[in-house]
Ligand SMILES: Nc1ncnc2c1ncn2[C@@H]1O[C@H](COP(=O)(O)OP(=O)(O)OP(=O)(O)O)[C@@H](O)[C@H]1O
């Protein structure tokens with residue numbers, strides 16, 4: 001009786017349904033879990049955590065007991081065995097098997113040498129969260145934690161305050177005011193350096209190349225030389241003028257500084273020019289913290305990286321990733337579509353086309369680093385080198401296109417993803433009913449006209465599907481890019497106001513490589529780790545966004561051609 | 567089996583002929599004199615093979631008079647569509663399809679090397695068994711053939727689209743939705759749209775392959791009326807499985823069986839007094 005029931009249960013297909021449901025659930029849980037981890041670990045980094053002050057007196061092997069003041073932010077907690085601790089030089093009693101220890105961010109790298117440290121909970125006393133504690137985010141040396149004692153202008157003390165004083169006292173207001181002023185000057189300085197000075201440098205370089213070119217062509221007449229020199233002088237004069245403005249701005253910029261009292265009575269004078277952001281987390285309510293959180297998030301998305309990429313933003317990397325994917329799409333779509341149209345519509349179907357198809361499908365499985373090597377060997381050394389010889393001889397021996405750059409990276413990714421586009425487009429073409437083609441041909445259209453006016457528009461949703469798959473593959477690719485154009489830190493964006501506006505020969509930053517760089521190449525692993533998560537989350541979101549855009553476009557096209565298989 | 571060229575006698579004249587209004591393209595039409603020798607299409611010794619071994623048409627000989635309706639009847643798979651597709655060289659698209667013999671359109675061999683196939687297809691329009699509008703607007707469907715010819719003037723297109731749709735008895739139904747997707751039309755409307763699309767390029771010959779097979783009686787009637795109108799200006803070849811329809815719309819009828827042209831005569835004669843027993847069996851439904 002029971003056996004019969006089981007048999008029926010199996011014949012119903014119920015186990016299969018459960019099996020399928022289980023598989024789907026596991027996939028969803030995995031994706032959700034991944035996103036959750038990235039979000040929790042990445043986004044919490046920007047929250048202004050409270051800063052703790054305490055006395056730490058760990059057991060020491062020496063005669064005198066160490067007692068020190070610590071000021072810092074809690075990062076994480078773990079348990080260690082006593083044995084481990086004793087072997088690493090901390091003589092704890094081995095009666096207790098496990099000790100809790102916490103990782104703290106102490107900052108003040110310029111004063112103490114290291115800005116992270118483990119402390120054993122057992123030996124911490126006098127924990128407090130003084131409201132007057134400051135957190136300073138600096139352009140160099142990482143965070144600073146301490147109490148404000150004085151503000152100086154050109155070396156003279158303007159305001160003095162007691163380290164313990166809280167609330168919106170005069171010193172704090174003064175600091176805020178002067179800091180905003182410094183930040184404004186900083187903005188205009190960087191605008192000038194990037195804008196006018198960058199432009200002048202660009203033109204000076206162009207002038208040099210023009211002279212060199214004339215020289216190579218043996219047509220550098222005295223007349224040409226004198227015009228070039230005149231132009232160079234004009235540029236020099238402009239440069240000198242701007243440089244003068246800039247110098248006075250710098251003087252203004254470096255006018256103020258502030259004195260702080262750090263842990264263990266150390267003092268530090270910090271120029272306001274060094275400070276990016278200053279706040280007192282222990283005295284802030286949730287709303288104020290949210291404001292700081294928002295501004296840090298905006299900084300992350302829209303600013304340049306600082307301190308070997310462990311601080312600041314990732315804007316150049318976002319920009320590089322997006323422009324790379326866009327360029328790749330622009331290259332891969334026509335190429336893949338043309339290839340697919342030829343394979344499906346024009347080529348004689350037979351052994352050769354079958355072989356080509358198999359080859360194309362296999363290409364999709366070639367490890368991406370192989371494409372990177374190909375891009376480096378073929379595009380950069382051979383094609384790029386040739387281009388330099390032909391078109392940019394004046395810049396040699398400095399290569400223009402004979403070196404990794406945006407163009408070659410996009411081309412390499414295009415080659416990497418073209419099989420996907422070909423396969424998807426071919427499938428789309430194959431699905432278009434014969435009757436529609438015949439309808440067009442019967443009206444006197446040639447095959448080309450039929451393909452161009454009827455078949456391709458109808459296959460456009462399939463092309464978009466191919467493009468979506470291509471983007472998904474290309475945006476997450478890192479390995480080949482390291483060979484063909486991505487760098488850890490690019491001084492300028494590949495798109496700017498100087499002719500020809502988009503600089504295909506430039507190197508660029510990329511989120512995927514940024515993750516690798518920050519996570520594994522960084523000198524300061526602890527400081528970098530949250531950024532790894534945040535950047536990874538950003539990359540995932542960016543790919544999702546690009547995909548959603550492409551999918552929306554495809555759906556619109558599909559809507560247009562629906563009811564096609566009547 | 568009649569292997570010589572069949573040449574039907576003078577057809578009965580004076581059925582209800584309606585003035586056809588599609589003289590909008592100032593293209594000169596070939597002169598018509600309704601004489602017995604004025605054949606639009608002549609087929610000589612046509613053999614068609616789909617694969618080396620599979621012969622779909624066996625030595626077909628046929629003369630099709632100008633500005634008349636010629637119907638093709640016969641059991642399924644006898645080669646009616648295959649024959650029809652020879653007239654506009656649609657079979658060229660099928661790999662391994664081999665055609666032997668000659669077809670003349672106005673005394674010109676359409677399988678000659680120098681023939682421009684696209685031009686031939688413009689002159690010999692075809693409406694397929696299943697309506698196959700393009701996934702474009704109604705307007706663009708009708709304008710397609712003209713755009714292909716490089717005619718993009720809005721004035722000309724507007725006029726042609728309107729006239730073609732009027733000729734295809736569809737104007738009233740779609741004049742308010744010219745720019746809607748043609749796939750939203752009903753099957754019968756789509757079929758008439760396809761006819762409008764075909765006559766918009768002013769062909770000389772219209773090939774209709776079971777144009778009403780998927781339609782309801784009312785749409786069928788409309789299409790039949792349309793055929794009656796159109797034969798004023800076009801030579802029409804129609805494939806149909808409906809004996810009554812063949813009898814109603816055609817002047818001549820050809821009965822085919824297994825790739826052979828069995829009997830070809832004036833419709834009245836063929837239906838009332840067929841010369842072969844095989845034909846009689848088929849049209850009276852005793853075919854088995
Ligand atoms: N593309 C093709 N490849 C191979 N054989 C074909 C092809 N098209 C038609 N045939 C064969 O040729 C023969 C004639 O086909 P055809 O389509 O001309 O018949 P038909 O008279 O139009 O039939 P129906 O009334 O069912 O439409 C059939 O046996 C068919 O199987």
Ligand SMILES: [Mg+2]
Nearest residue numbers: 646647648775
């Ligand atoms: Mg047929």
